[in-house]
Amino acid sequence: MDFRNAVQLVGDYHHVEVSPDAHLDLGADITIRSFASIEVSNGANLKVGNRVFFNDHCSIRCTEEITIGHDTMFGDGVRIFDSNHQFNNYHVFKTVMSGAPIHIGRDCWIGANTVILRGVTIGDNVIIGANCLIHQDIPSNSIVTHSETLTIKPKNIAKFHAFVYTYSDQLEGLEYLLSSLPEVDFHVAAPTNVSEYLRSFERFKNFQLYEYCQSREVSDRILDMADIYLDINHWNEVDDIIGRALAIEKPIFAFDNVVHRLSEKIQVFGLDDKDKMVEAIRQQLV
Template identity: 30%
Template structure:
């Protein structure tokens, strides 16, 4: 086997590669051990769990919360934005890059799978060949519990993906999508903002983390699908 087909660079590129090779195994094992520790610690040592995330995730990541248990296969290919909150049971297979935008939320047991295998060529599949495609999740987006996102998918900013959805195609900004496969059922609508239900004087930005200016919908973006 040509060592190039076993390299981390080949794995991350989206080309066909073989999941063998000492370098890749070393990185995967190191990350697996760190997440084993992460899950054993749970909520008992926040400083150590934060240190593990800084060690594992792409250096461009911000400060985020990931509830244990969680597993990220490699880590260096995963970039998580500032103030992202991820609930229990996360799984990320990041042989290709994964990006989660600032202030997004993932519900329990969400799964992001960049990994792929041959579909028609069963001999190639059984022979160990794999490839990957990136996943991008925008800012201020909410994935409900048990959402699965497959490789090659981009989900835009300010989207809501309903619980149990399987996202197999791109979802544009400001969309509400549900189902398997997920489909857009409507656009986010400024006339339905829940802030009208808040007590008088309550701040929309209760955590003080929103950008200075929030995007508003244009007149035609609320068009129904």
């Protein structure tokens, strides 16, 4: 289905990107006014009912699934996002997303500048006041407004930081080190996508994962922030990271079965000496 031919585009400039593998189910008499922006990604599902109206400056970002019932109206500047960028305490990932479907019922009026986030279901016959952030389900036959109260909370930033740059998901002694050094945030970066096994370490609060970390600027920033570098990854050294750590006199700790370089400035431990490595790291961080 050709999106532009299926809806009535009124006024000036409409940004429309619909991927070839997207699935569209568009009703009759849909109206979209000026400066709207619509993106539907590969494999995503966008379903819009009859007589739905979008006022100026509305946006739809559909990467998973968005459904909108008949006769629903959207005020100026409404934004609908069914996915988020993934992030950790130190970095936001440009290309790694997580999504959940959005379902909006029939006969709703969504007020100007409302933002609707992933995973939300809005029932039928709902009125949402201007400037609302919709991050939870709204039952049918409801009126939604908001207060001006802001809630601000700090990120959980550790006192100390360790860095590992790796092509491999096999990091020697990682679980033991994470458990033994809760006061240290372990920044694990990979220039590629990562396995579910490596991602499983996110169960530790002090594990910070950087996927598709190909920028020298980003890896330099993490290395500068780190108090120590851990040479514990199997496979090859990534982007001269050991040399870069040595050049700025960053303390380096390694296991003898994976160490990539030998230097008097690198402290090397056997696999049976994990406790000694932990004690040496603690002494370094004092």
